[in-house]
Amino acid sequence: MRMSQGVEWALHTCLNLSWLDAPVPTGALAAFYELPPAYLNKQLQALVRAGILTSISGPRGGFRLARPPEAISLLDIVSAIEGPEELFRCDQILSKGPGEHAGVDYRQSCAFAHAMRGADLAWRRELSGKTVADVRSDVERGHPGAPADTRARIAELR
Amino acid sequence: MRMSQGVEWALHTCLNLSWLDAPVPTGALAAFYELPPAYLNKQLQALVRAGILTSISGPRGGFRLARPPEAISLLDIVSAIEGPEELFRCDQILSKGPGEHAGVDYRQSCAFAHAMRGADLAWRRELSGKTVADVRSDVERGHPGAPADTRARIAELR
DNA sequence: GTCGTGCTACTCGGATAGCCCATGTCCGAGTGAGGGTGG
DNA sequence: CCACCCTCACTCGGACATGGGCTATCCGAGTAGCACGAC
Numbered sequence: 001m002r003m004s005q006g007v008e009w010a011l012h013t014c015l016n017l018s019w020l021d022a023p024v025p026t027g028a029l030a031a032f033y034e035l036p037p038a039y040l041n042k043q044l045q046a047l048v049r050a051g052i053l054t055s056i057s058g059p060r061g062g063f064r065l066a067r068p069p070e071a072i073s074l075l076d077i078v079s080a081i082e083g084p085e086e087l088f089r090c091d092q093i094l095s096k097g098p099g100e101h102a103g104v105d106y107r108q109s110c111a112f113a114h115a116m117r118g119a120d121l122a123w124r125r126e127l128s129g130k131t132v133a134d135v136r137s138d139v140e141r142g143h144p145g146a147p148a149d150t151r152a153r154i155a156e157l158r
Numbered sequence: 159m160r161m162s163q164g165v166e167w168a169l170h171t172c173l174n175l176s177w178l179d180a181p182v183p184t185g186a187l188a189a190f191y192e193l194p195p196a197y198l199n200k201q202l203q204a205l206v207r208a209g210i211l212t213s214i215s216g217p218r219g220g221f222r223l224a225r226p227p228e229a230i231s232l233l234d235i236v237s238a239i240e241g242p243e244e245l246f247r248c249d250q251i252l253s254k255g256p257g258e259h260a261g262v263d264y265r266q267s268c269a270f271a272h273a274m275r276g277a278d279l280a281w282r283r284e285l286s287g288k289t290v291a292d293v294r295s296d297v298e299r300g301h302p303g304a305p306a307d308t309r310a311r312i313a314e315l316r
Numbered sequence: 317g318t319c320g321t322g323c324t325a326c327t328c329g330g331a332t333a334g335c336c337c338a339t340g341t342c343c344g345a346g347t348g349a350g351g352g353t354g355g
Numbered sequence: 356c357c358a359c360c361c362t363c364a365c366t367c368g369g370a371c372a373t374g375g376g377c378t379a380t381c382c383g384a385g386t387a388g389c390a391c392g393a394c
Contacts, residue, residue: 008251059326074274099303119281142267200369217349
């Protein structure tokens with residue numbers, strides 16, 4: 001149950017985009033961390049479908065944040081890459097066991113499914129409580145030169 | 159990032175075993191929910207390695223809880239099947255970016271890794287706060303006949 | 317000088333291979349129980 | 356009748372196939388900028 005690699009790429013890329021106004025092409029974003037450009041592009045497409053990024057085609061095109069970073073939670077990014085399903089999927093094996101099981105939805109009544117959903121919600125609550133803007137503030141506090149460094153590096157990679 | 163199917167099997171199997179004293183062979187536990195016996199056996203081996211179950215070979219052998227159900231948390235079972243790694247694995251792509259990166263452990267300093275770890279801990283805290291005994295109490299409250307039904311079904315599947 | 321037009325190069329987007337882990341299965345080693353035999 | 360031993364069947368445990376999804380890549384559709392030429 002390892003999370004997809006694309007999540008880490010998406011998180012850092014969104015943070016970098018929050019320091020930039022003009023659209024940035026996939027190539028520059030990938031070179032920033034020495035990532036495979038085509039595969040990063042695939043992840044960014046998912047972010048576009050989720051409404052987190054907007055894409056512009058043609059020369060001087062690229063990707064840009066679709067919303068201010070205060071409106072992008074870590075959960076938004078994780079869900080965009082990993083999908084909306086919860087961590088634990090209840091296959092209702094109870095319906096194969098003894099006892100009444102006519103038309104019972106064990107995703108609701110199974111005590112284990114209930115407990116697992118509670119843990120899942122706690123995880124999501126933490127993730128939705130932290131935004132890209134929050135992380136950006138933390139980073140700028142520890143590394144005040146980060147925004148300028150990022151802008152300079154992107155400019156030279158364009 | 160879907161959780162392994164074996165987790166659901168392990169949870170329900172541990173609950174069933176909490177109602178039984180004598181060892182129960184894989185075949186009976188699998189038939190209970192119409193699961194593939196050999197593959198369920200594989201999951202149970204993981205629970206033995208984690209110290210949650212004990213196994214007895216030979217005739218009249220099988221699996222039994224190694225500890226009282228009050229001492230078995232849902233986290234114990236999930237970790238036994240899925241492994242101890244956290245959900246988000248930080249590959250430290252920051253080390254490829256600009257800025258100083260000599261001997262820095264970005265799993266500690268990266269703000270995203272920090273936030274993801276916080277969410278992971280919230281998830282684990284929920285799971286470790288619920289034990290098999292808690293779930294058993296919930297089930298017995300809703301279905302008082304469950305223990306007897308389970309014992310009867312296992313007896314006829316032996 | 318200005319406007320229109322065509323070209324060019326750049327970027328995204330989806331379609332296409334490769335690889336690793338979860339899934340599923342099988343057979344061998346070990347062992348405890350039961351029956352048979354001898355005292 | 357009792358104790359010992361042998362055989363047997365049963366169970367776990369790890370080794371062996373298979374498939375789906377994550378990883379990685381490539382090429383085509385669309386588009387904005389630019390240069391050139393006509394007015």
